[in-house]
Amino acid sequence: MISDILSALFLLAGSGFMLIASIGMVRFPDFYIRNSASTKAVVLGVMLILLGVGIYYNEILIFLEIFAILFFIFLISPLSAHIVSRAAVISGVSFWEKTNLTDLNDYVEQNSLLNPPEHHEAEEDGKPAGKE
Amino acid sequence: MSFFTISAYIAIGMIIISTFLVLIRFVKGPSLPDRVISLDVFSANLLAILAIYSVLSEEKAYLNVALIMSLIAFVGTMTFAYYLVQQRQKYRSDD
Numbered sequence: 001m002i003s004d005i006l007s008a009l010f011l012l013a014g015s016g017f018m019l020i021a022s023i024g025m026v027r028f029p030d031f032y033i034r035n036s037a038s039t040k041a042v043v044l045g046v047m048l049i050l051l052g053v054g055i056y057y058n059e060i061l062i063f064l065e066i067f068a069i070l071f072f073i074f075l076i077s078p079l080s081a082h083i084v085s086r087a088a089v090i091s092g093v094s095f096w097e098k099t100n101l102t103d104l105n106d107y108v109e110q111n112s113l114l115n116p117p118e119h120h121e122a123e124e125d126g127k128p129a130g131k132e
Numbered sequence: 133m134s135f136f137t138i139s140a141y142i143a144i145g146m147i148i149i150s151t152f153l154v155l156i157r158f159v160k161g162p163s164l165p166d167r168v169i170s171l172d173v174f175s176a177n178l179l180a181i182l183a184i185y186s187v188l189s190e191e192k193a194y195l196n197v198a199l200i201m202s203l204i205a206f207v208g209t210m211t212f213a214y215y216l217v218q219q220r221q222k223y224r225s226d227d
Contacts, residue, residue, distance in 0.1 A: 008139035011184060015143035015150075018180060022150030025157045025173060034157075035169050042176045049143070049180045053195070056136070056187050062195065069179075069199050076202065080172065080209040087216035088165040 003055055010052030017045035030096035031088055039081040046073055137188070144184050151177045168212040175205035 021041035028034045047070055054066045089108070095101060151174060158170040179198045186194030 004134070004136040007187075008136045011143040011187075012139055012146075014180065015146040015184075018177060019146045019150045019153075021173065022153035022177075025170060026153050031163060031166050031169075034166065038169060038173050042173055046176055046180055049183050053183045053187050057192070062192065065195050065199065069195070069202055072199070072202050072206070073176075076206040080206060080213070081169075083213045084165055084168055084172075084209060084216075087213040087220075088163070091165075091216050091220040093163045093165055 003058060007052045007056040010048050010055060014045045014048030014050075014052060017041050017048065021045060030099065031093050032085060032099075033096065035081055035085055035088075039077055043073060043077050046070075140184055140188050144181060144188075147177050147180050147184070151181075164212075164216060168209060168216075171212075172205060172209050175201060175208070179205075 018041070021038050024037035024041065025034050028037055050066045050069060054063050089104075154170050154173050154177065158167055158174070161167045161170060179201050182194050182198045182201065186192060186198075
């Protein structure tokens with residue numbers, strides 16, 4: 001009985017976090033802010049929902065399986081967010097106009113992210129990343 | 133209908149609402165990376181629906197499906213990111 005109530009609370013909290021993540025996906029002004037919001041809230045929501053399912057079943061094998069899923073999600077989600085954001089910077093997705101881009105411009109210049117060494121005479125030379 | 137069943141149905145309803153919101157972003161999204169991350173969140177929503185449905189129908193095999201789906205979503209996102217970078221470099225080497 002008490003495990004049912006605990007499991008129901010976990011399920012409701014997790015689905016609430018996933019709803020918050022989706023509202024953030026619709027409302028936020030910029031790809032990068034949307035990516036950050038959706039990644040963090042979705043990981044927390046899936047974690048809470050899977051813990052609720054494990055508490056409901058209350059078996060050791062189910063807990064092992066749930067920890068496998070959680071391990072993959074915790075490994076995968078920051079990795080894919082980082083790689084998609086990097087690909088977006090390289091392919092020139094525009095930033096929100098209020099974002100402070102000083103550190104990013106330094107990083108892009110130091111690592112020659114937008115201008116690979118073999119293509120130095122490309123047309124975007126010297127342009128800041130967000131203004132395309 | 134117990135308290136647990138009602139709250140599981142409410143949770144499934146909230147996740148379905150959030151899936152529709154993600155689909156709005158998928159249709160509107162001004163750039164391709166927006167659509168990629170909306171597909172990522174979409175697959176996470178499907179994973180959560182599968183987990184809750186496995187509780188409702190007392191069928192533990194749906195958790196295996198959820199495990200496989202998280203891996204497939206990862207491979208899909210990686211493929212799209214690789215495609216974005218390659219497309220950009222091809223465009224840059226053309227001009």
